[in-house]
Amino acid sequence: MKVYVKLLGDLREALGKERLEIELQSHSELKWLIEDRLLGYEGLRDHLIDPRTNRMRTDLIILINDRSVEGSTESERVRDGDIITLAPAIAGG
Amino acid sequence: MPGGYKDRIIRVDLTKPRVSIELPKEEHKRKFLGGSGLAAKILYDELDPKTDPLSPENKLVFMTGPLTGTLAPGFGRFVIASKSPLTGIWGEAGSAGYWGPELKFAGYDGMILEGRAEEPCYLWINDEDVELKDAKHLWGKDTVETEAIVRSELRESKSRILIIGQAGERLAKIACIVTDGGVAGRCGLGTVMGSKNLKAIAVRGSGRVEVEDEARFHDLVGEIHSIMNNDPRTKSLKSYGSAGSMEGNEAVGDVPIKNWMVGSWPDGARKLSGQQMARTILKRPVTCFACPIACKREVEIKSGPYAGVKGKGPEYETMASFGTMLLIDDIEVVAKANDLCTRYGIDTISCGSAIAFTYECYEKGLLTKEDVRGLDLSWGNHDSLLRMIEMIGQREGIGSVLGDGVKTASEKIGKDASEFAMHVKGLEMPMHDPRAYRSLALGYATSNRGACYLQATSHWVERGMLFPELGIKERPDRFTSEGKARMVIDMQNFMAIVDSLIICKFALSCGYTLTHLLGLVEYVTGYSISIDEFKMMGERIFNLKRLFNNRLGVSRKDDRLPERINKPSPEEGTKHSSPDLGLMLSEYYRLRAWDEEGRPKADKIGELEL
Ligand code: SF4
Numbered sequence: 001m002k003v004y005v006k007l008l009g010d011l012r013e014a015l016g017k018e019r020l021e022i023e024l025q026s027h028s029e030l031k032w033l034i035e036d037r038l039l040g041y042e043g044l045r046d047h048l049i050d051p052r053t054n055r056m057r058t059d060l061i062i063l064i065n066d067r068s069v070e071g072s073t074e075s076e077r078v079r080d081g082d083i084i085t086l087a088p089a090i091a092g093g
Numbered sequence: 094m095p096g097g098y099k100d101r102i103i104r105v106d107l108t109k110p111r112v113s114i115e116l117p118k119e120e121h122k123r124k125f126l127g128g129s130g131l132a133a134k135i136l137y138d139e140l141d142p143k144t145d146p147l148s149p150e151n152k153l154v155f156m157t158g159p160l161t162g163t164l165a166p167g168f169g170r171f172v173i174a175s176k177s178p179l180t181g182i183w184g185e186a187g188s189a190g191y192w193g194p195e196l197k198f199a200g201y202d203g204m205i206l207e208g209r210a211e212e213p214c215y216l217w218i219n220d221e222d223v224e225l226k227d228a229k230h231l232w233g234k235d236t237v238e239t240e241a242i243v244r245s246e247l248r249e250s251k252s253r254i255l256i257i258g259q260a261g262e263r264l265a266k267i268a269c270i271v272t273d274g275g276v277a278g279r280c281g282l283g284t285v286m287g288s289k290n291l292k293a294i295a296v297r298g299s300g301r302v303e304v305e306d307e308a309r310f311h312d313l314v315g316e317i318h319s320i321m322n323n324d325p326r327t328k329s330l331k332s333y334g335s336a337g338s339m340e341g342n343e344a345v346g347d348v349p350i351k352n353w354m355v356g357s358w359p360d361g362a363r364k365l366s367g368q369q370m371a372r373t374i375l376k377r378p379v380t381c382f383a384c385p386i387a388c389k390r391e392v393e394i395k396s397g398p399y400a401g402v403k404g405k406g407p408e409y410e411t412m413a414s415f416g417t418m419l420l421i422d423d424i425e426v427v428a429k430a431n432d433l434c435t436r437y438g439i440d441t442i443s444c445g446s447a448i449a450f451t452y453e454c455y456e457k458g459l460l461t462k463e464d465v466r467g468l469d470l471s472w473g474n475h476d477s478l479l480r481m482i483e484m485i486g487q488r489e490g491i492g493s494v495l496g497d498g499v500k501t502a503s504e505k506i507g508k509d510a511s512e513f514a515m516h517v518k519g520l521e522m523p524m525h526d527p528r529a530y531r532s533l534a535l536g537y538a539t540s541n542r543g544a545c546y547l548q549a550t551s552h553w554v555e556r557g558m559l560f561p562e563l564g565i566k567e568r569p570d571r572f573t574s575e576g577k578a579r580m581v582i583d584m585q586n587f588m589a590i591v592d593s594l595i596i597c598k599f600a601l602s603c604g605y606t607l608t609h610l611l612g613l614v615e616y617v618t619g620y621s622i623s624i625d626e627f628k629m630m631g632e633r634i635f636n637l638k639r640l641f642n643n644r645l646g647v648s649r650k651d652d653r654l655p656e657r658i659n660k661p662s663p664e665e666g667t668k669h670s671s672p673d674l675g676l677m678l679s680e681y682y683r684l685r686a687w688d689e690e691g692r693p694k695a696d697k698i699g700e701l702e703l
Contacts, residue, residue, distance in 0.1 A: 089325060
């Protein structure tokens with residue numbers, strides 16, 4: 001299946017791209033999409049991983065289509081054609 | 094004397110005029126630390142509750158914290174407090190920059206201004222010498238012109254200067270005090286300065302701030318620097334400023350749009366983002382005293398209708414206040430509006446809110462073209478925005494009404510206008526939507542200065558920024574009202590400490606922990622404070638401000654939000670629902686040990702040694 005990742009703010013600037021198309025073979029977990037596939041893109045790692053814990057940041061903005069993912073990403077799944085919007089951690093106001 | 098403090102507070106009676114130096118009480122330092130806490134203690138003790146905010150009897154307190162002027166990153170802030178002419182209750186505003194540290198270098202922790210000068214004057218603090226100088230030739234000039242003249246008159250290029258613009262002189266109640274680090278914007282404190290006939294306060298100091306344990310302080314500062322430098326927020330703030338958050342904020346329904354009527358505008362948010370600024374009008378990032386972040390912006394517009402705008406650039410709050418709130422998506426217009434507000438000395442949040450309110454009154458037929466001097470106040474109209482800022486600054490036509498804030502303006506316009514006046518206790522709401530983060534509803538309703546997110550920054554927690562040392566270890570669902578009161582209280586108490594130390598909250602968000610703060614306090618002042626004592630201090634300061642307000646008649650009836658916020662916004666970002674303020678408030682009062690009218694109970698007052 002194919003999902004689309006829309007990057008906002010710093011993430012878009014870091015990658016120089018606004019939209020990614022990602023083919024997923026066997027996995028449909030959101031966590032896997034972010035930790036395995038997106039971390040492969042140079043420039044995104046700094047924004048997605050907390051340097052102190054070396055784990056995924058707890059303060060990312062994530063939306064699946066227009067629904068925001070709150071709290072844990074563990075149980076979230078994505079489906080064919082979903083648009084996953086990602087924005088970085090809050091900075092300032 | 095413990096390190097950090099200068100143990101000298103200047104008192105200036107502008108009526109007599111007379112300058113004296115006072116010693117802060119040791120007990121007060123231990124109980125209220127400095128900054129906002131000490132200012133609250135002074136005003137609570139000295140100010141008659143009946144004082145008219147614009148009378149000579151009102152006092153304007155400028156206060157630094159024990160760490161101000163040390164090399165701990167982000168400690169360049171100072172606070173200004175008074176009885177607010179805009180809200181009639183506790184008023185405070187802070188600013189980063191260099192003025193606070195300079196006051197410490199001159200040998201003072203703070204200053205109390207009282208009385209009223211017979212004629213316009215400015216204050217010059219040059220180490221031991223504190224003198225009032227004639228400012229008749231500066232009256233009527235904008236802040237940029239005034240700064241240049243004062244600097245050249247004093248022949249002191251390194252002096253740091255606070256200035257009011259024409260809005261403060263003309264007693265517009267949304268006037269701010271312009272500083273070298275931005276503005277002390279909220280609560281109309283520029284108006285209080287104007288009412289005292291004081292145009293500017295320049296300071297130059299040649300001393301330093303003593304630190305008790307230099308070696309350990311130095312090591313800890315090094316550790317904090319290395320954490321901050323690795324934090325992506327630091328990089329983000331440096332590259333894009335606070336408006337770098339605009340698109341993310343919009344995506345979750347946090348950005349007020351069209352005077353809080355609309356919940357989503359992704360194209361507008363993108364055009365008003367810090368990233369867009371970096372591509373277009375950003376000249377360079379600017380920083381404050383001892384801060385590695387440099388989130389401030391200097392902008393320059395080189396061509397087009399706004400060519401010539403050069404200087405302080407808009408932050409997130411301003412970008413939303415003049416941008417999304419009015420459906421204006423041209424970053425150059427917002428930069429021009431920001432520049433006008435800097436020059437006239439007007440708070441951009443209150444100003445943008447007042448203008449958005451007027452656009453809505455116009456749309457709904459409560460104001461006609463004749464009422465607004467022929468301006469076309471259709472949403473998105475740039476020229477009318479800029480003209481209205483000038484009218485507010487000059488107190489001209491409808492600008493004279495708006496300059497007193499949306500609450501007063503809505504009362505004067507009458508009919509249904511109060512429905513569009515987005516304020517709490519008279520202070521216009523800042524640019525974060527409680528329908529997107531439920532805790533903000535409670536924070537706005539109970540903040541001591543009226544609608545303010547900075548008194549709790551609780552939406553950080555709902556956004557996943559955790560504070561384990563405060564017991565905040567999990568990210569709560571941002572759409573639930575249940576259980577939010579405890580977190581809001583903990584964050585309010587913590588922020589009361591933060592505003593008393595005083596550290597910039599943006600810097601705080603870039604990797605600081607509570608343990609770092611306690612360590613810095615200990616190494617600088619020699620005060621060893623436990624986390625529990627620290628929390629208690631925050632609770633004491635927050636409650637003292639509440640008592641200040643209770644004395645002025647504030648109670649449960651005032652802890653409310655504009656009706657619009659109690660209804661869901663139409664877009665998904667805010668999840669078609671709205672905060673349950675009644676539920677949160679009851680829990681909040683119980684946990685705070687306040688009575689049902691929102692007054693701290695006697696036992697609590699005793700426990701906090703107030
Ligand atoms: S984070 Fe920004 S506002 Fe705060 S002290 Fe640093 S440069 Fe100034």
